[in-house]
Amino acid sequence: MSTAEELADAVVSFVRGFGLHRPEQTPCGFETGVAEAHALSELAHVSLRQMELGARLGLAKSTVSRIVTNLVERGWAAREPASDDGRGVRLTLTHAGRDAADRLSEARRQRMEALLEQVPIDRRSEVVDVLRLLQKAADASRPDGTG
Amino acid sequence: MSTAEELADAVVSFVRGFGLHRPEQTPCGFETGVAEAHALSELAHVSLRQMELGARLGLAKSTVSRIVTNLVERGWAAREPASDDGRGVRLTLTHAGRDAADRLSEARRQRMEALLEQVPIDRRSEVVDVLRLLQKAADASRPDGTG
DNA sequence: CGCATGTAGTTGTATATTCGAACCAGATCG
C-alpha cells in the first residue's frame, strides 16, 4: 500500500473514530451542531462579514445564512448592516455569544487533552505540528484552489 | 493558547479545508456518498459481519443496514447468511464491488498525493505516522470507550 | 446619467446522513 493510501485510511478512521461524521453533534459534547460550533469559534475573536465566514467554513452562502440565523435565535450573534456595503451583513457575537464561545473553547480543550493523553507524551507536540502542516496542505490543494 | 486548543483549531481547519463536512460528496470525487465509500473500502479486503462494519464506521445498526442495502442495489455487495449465527449477515463484495473499491482506492490515492505534495517532502512519512497515532488515540479516547 | 452585469444574502426545494424506537428471528442462559 502506498503512503498516500495509508494516509487516506488513517484520515478516514480518525474522522469516524473521533465522531466527526455526525454533523449534529460535536465530538466535544457542545450544545450545538458542528457547523454552528465552528462558526461560533470563528466569530469569537473577530467580527466577520457573512461571506467571509462562509469562505472560512467552506460552506455555501445559503447554508451560512441559516447557521447565522440559528446563532441569532440563540441570542449569540447579531446581524448588523455592513457600514461600507449596503448589501452586506456584519456579524458580531453578543455577550452571551462570547460566553458560549468560551465554553466551547473549554470543552474542545478538554476533549483534545483526552485525545492527546492517548498519544505518547514525547510525540504530542509533533501531532500538533503535523496537523498544522496538513491544514495548510488542505488549503493549498483544494481542487479549485490556487495551489 | 494551549497545545490542546491549537490542536483543536488545526483539526477543525483541516476538516473544513479538506471538505470532509460534506457527506454527500467525497473529497476524492468518488461517485458515492462518503458513508458508502467508507463501507466499500472497509470491505475491500475482508469479509465482515454487518455489525463489525458498523463498529468500524462508528454507525448505528439501522444506518449500516441502509448503507449495505445501497451497496447491494448498486450490485457491489452481497448479503449472505452467516454460517455460524442464524441471525447474522456476512458481507462480501461482488466482482463489480471489487472493481469499484479499486477505483475508489485509486481516486483516494490521487487526492492524497495532491495533499501530500503540499507537505515538505522530508515530512511526508511523519504525516502518515502521526495520523495513525491520532487514529489510535481517537479510538482509545472515545467518551464511552474503554480508554 | 442609466442600463447591464456582478455580488451579498434569503428563501424554497431536494438529497443525504444519521439516530432511536418498534419489531422480528435466532441465540443464550437460568
Place this chain on the structure above:
DNA sequence: CGATCTGGTTCGAATATACAACTACATGCG
C-alpha cells in the same frame, strides 16, 4: 422451556448541505 440478549430491518424524524430563484445593492461602461 421461558426470559433475556443480540443481529438486523423498517419506519419516522431531525439535521446539514447544496443549488436555484429571487431581492437588493454595487460597479462599470456607454
